[in-house]
Amino acid sequence: MTQNILIIGGNGKIGRCVARDISQQTEAKVTITGRKSSPYRDFPFLSLDLNDLATIQKTIYNYDLVVHVAGPFHHRDGRVLNCCLEAGVNYIDVSDHRSFHQQAVNYHQLASKAGITAILHTGVFPGISNLMARKGVEMLDTADSIHLYYLVAGSGGAGLTVMRTTFLGLKSPFSVWINGKWEEKSPYTDQEIVNFPHYGNAGVYWFDVAETYTLPQSFPVNTVVTKFGSLPDFYNHLTWISAHRFPSWILQNSIALEGLSRLSLAMAKVTDFWSGIGIAICAEVKGWKDGKKQTCNLEFYHENTSIAVGIGVGSIAQLLLKQEIKQPGVWSVEQIVNSDLFDKIMTERGLKIKASIAPDSE
The missing domain is CATH 3.40.50.720 (NAD(P)-binding Rossmann-like Domain)
Incomplete structure (x- = not known):
């Protein structure tokens, strides 16, 4: 049937x-x-x-x-x-x-x-990213840390809901699993430069996604890092300003947040023409294999997020x-x-x- x-x-x-x-x-x-x-x-x-x-x-x-x-x-x-x-x-x-x-x-x-x-x-993140982390863990005898990095170009081909989700993720600090204990991090801080498939070097920042919380429960690792970035890079600067320079009431106010989301989507649709709408994910899982310290590197790219x-x-x-x-x-x-x-x-x-x-x- x-x-x-x-x-x-x-x-x-x-x-x-x-x-x-x-x-x-x-x-x-x-x-x-x-x-x-x-x-x-x-x-x-x-x-x-x-x-x-x-x-x-x-x-x-x-x-x-x-x-x-x-x-x-x-x-x-x-x-x-x-x-x-x-x-x-x-x-x-x-x-x-x-x-x-x-x-x-x-x-x-x-x-x-x-x-x-x-x-x-x-x-995709969460989702494919979680399974990339599991694959890295299973390639090792013992895993110690998981680092996940995500890069999305332009609008990612998505709609308004994804923009709303991004701004909601900037509202408040969140807990991350670092060296066997929970620490508080502010969103869009601690930039790292990561070499992504297809895109090359790009900046990524702390971002609260589901796997930040679930991976420490799923695997006996001491550290889980989840960082996100956008292309073109000036979107990262705008997002940082939204998280750290806007008055706190703006992200707490549903009308203001809706306005920011609609404006961001309109801007992203313009840049889609040269940035594309793809996604790249890098996973780095460190641990031990055959008694030696090893690092598993996993990469994923798709032209349409x-x-x-x-x-x-x-x-x-x-x-x-x-x-x-x-x-x-x-x-x-x-x-x-x-x-x-x-x-x-x-x-x-x-x-x-x-x-x-x-x-x-x-």
Whole structure:
């Protein structure tokens, strides 16, 4: 029988990329939702408001898998996940913030008892980045530290939600796992210059993403670093000013934040013409192999960030639909997808994670 997938928030650019990947890689029937009628005719559409809990509950019963891409997730709760548990439907999302993770994992025991597999933080970062970190850990006998660096060109081909998420990430300091203890870091500080595939050297800065919080829980490492940067470089200067020079009330005010997000998206669309909309990720995992200190370096590049998100989500959906993953509970993606499966789903999409291991230079 044809499997049916509901993509909540699928009416946006990210959602449509997810829908396309799933439809290209599986035989499933995809339906997308949004608050407003969709001008796109690629997939069946349902009008759905996340505040209408009764309708969400009624709707989910008709599907085999629910994919939640309606961000930003900074202010989301676990209502969609809970509805999936009540309906006996598997669940995945693109959540990218620790506050949502902390709510979602509270449903772990209920998911286990219900036989439901719920996978959090799929996409590209988090998502592909988490699995790159796991691959690096598995290449070593013992891992000590994970450094993840992300670079996005222009708008990344995404829409307004991604811009909102970026500014929400600048609002307050966050905890990071350094030398076996939690320390507080301010967003967009401590620049590092990293050599990225395709782009070359670029600056990156501390940024609060889900893997900052989940990787120390998933792997026995002493340090996890997550830093993000933009192209062209002047966007980094503007973001730094937003984080450290704007009066604090601007990022706390929803109207001001919306204005900044819309202005930033308009600017990014202009620079897309020469910067492109791609993404590069570098992962550096340090530890020991055969009694020697070693460093694993992993690289990923895609010319379109939004499509990369679609690949990250769609590949996990594919594994669930084919029952190559079946592990009841609520999991961060790196806890449930091993490196063999990761390599398989990337290869099926014509992508490759470049990985190497060498003696530690330090």
